Amino acid sequence: MKTTQSPTDQPAAPPADVPTATALKLWVILARAAASVTAHSTADIERHGLTPAEFGVLETLYHKGPLLLGEVQKRTLVSSGGTTFLVDRLEKRGYVERRLCESDRRARYAALTPAGKAFMAEIFPAHAEAIRRAMSGLGLAQQRQAIDLLRTLGHEAEGLKDRGAEEG
Amino acid sequence: MKTTQSPTDQPAAPPADVPTATALKLWVILARAAASVTAHSTADIERHGLTPAEFGVLETLYHKGPLLLGEVQKRTLVSSGGTTFLVDRLEKRGYVERRLCESDRRARYAALTPAGKAFMAEIFPAHAEAIRRAMSGLGLAQQRQAIDLLRTLGHEAEGLKDRGAEEG
DNA sequence: TGTTAATAGCTTATGACTGAGATATTAAGT
DNA sequence: ACTTAATATCTCAGTCATAAGCTATTAACA
Numbered sequence A, B: 001m002k003t004t005q006s007p008t009d010q011p012a013a014p015p016a017d018v019p020t021a022t023a024l025k026l027w028v029i030l031a032r033a034a035a036s037v038t039a040h041s042t043a044d045i046e047r048h049g050l051t052p053a054e055f056g057v058l059e060t061l062y063h064k065g066p067l068l069l070g071e072v073q074k075r076t077l078v079s080s081g082g083t084t085f086l087v088d089r090l091e092k093r094g095y096v097e098r099r100l101c102e103s104d105r106r107a108r109y110a111a112l113t114p115a116g117k118a119f120m121a122e123i124f125p126a127h128a129e130a131i132r133r134a135m136s137g138l139g140l141a142q143q144r145q146a147i148d149l150l151r152t153l154g155h156e157a158e159g160l161k162d163r164g165a166e167e168g
Numbered sequence C: 001t002g003t004t005a006a007t008a009g010c011t012t013a014t015g016a017c018t019g020a021g022a023t024a025t026t027a028a029g030t
Numbered sequence D: 001a002c003t004t005a006a007t008a009t010c011t012c013a014g015t016c017a018t019a020a021g022c023t024a025t026t027a028a029c030a
Helices: A018-046 A052-064 A069-076 A080-092 A114-134 A140-162 B018-046 B052-064 B069-076 B080-092 B114-134 B140-162
Strands: A096-100 A108-112 B096-100 B108-112
Touching: A018 A052, A018 A114, A018 B018, A018 B114, A018 B140, A052 A069, A052 A080, A052 A096, A052 A108, A052 A114, A069 A080, A069 A108, A080 A096, A108 A114, A114 B018, A114 B140, A140 B018, A140 B114, A140 B140, B018 B052, B018 B114, B052 B069, B052 B080, B052 B096, B052 B108, B052 B114, B069 B080, B069 B108, B080 B096, B108 B114
Parallel strands: none
Antiparallel strands: A096 A108, B096 B108
């Protein structure tokens, strides 16, 4: 169980430049933290036979009310085809229904059915509790601090997407 | 473009309980921030015709040197079959090679070839720069703060996975 | 030594999701 | 009115990755 390294196998040194090294470290930590919490969230969701993406659609409709498919898409970060697919499946299960949009006949609303609403009312509290537990490594004040930092980080990263590869 | 809401369509109120509401908000912000940075990372990686998972393997080997496939798996958060698949493809491209492990004949090392090492030496600096730019919404001190918070968060969430659904 | 359990990696079946293009409808400009 | 562009959703082929089970090898223990 010991590594046999020939002289040429020496790993490359990380960047010496402090800002870049810090950003890379933050990236690793951020990705791992998100993955850990995702694991908790996913584990809870799968108990109910749903995929995370399906749950995301239900949760969005549960908290926002009926929404155009395009709005669902933006909020759940899923592709256009994926949204159609997800709503199809949730419709087959009786949790969601499509409704016509009177002012634009291309568009469709997605809305929870009474069954879908009842289902979410039943499972959401336990899900919220699972998330609360996953976050319990941080106290309330620390969580607020993290929210502020990550919101700033996210907004800037999001904005940078559009304006190509300029300097920052 | 106006929402037609029947009286039954009113969205559910978010949890009134402050710790739970805060944790849920943090979860949304965390997921979005991670997604935004991932988008930058992925965009840079795809310029070279690699998937993020492939790049993850190369990056791990680049910085850690030769590693058993199982160790690669743990570090890249990919399934066992996925690791086999990824190393297969990188081997076909000439970036990675498998080596026997003398002390355990079930095991295999994955190691960068000279070509793989040269490739990473060529593309990694620009990738690191892309990550630095994606993180530029936060100053150096803020990034360090975020690292501390997310590390704590991640460790606790990770630890909670094992010990079932006890209280925290 | 012989038997059982654990481990490393590979194979295969499966499935969720993406992305490009198709269709239907609306908006804009002439 | 007519043409062109933009928008909303849907269709579908292709892909990445997972999960369960398989083989080979090693470790544990009587």
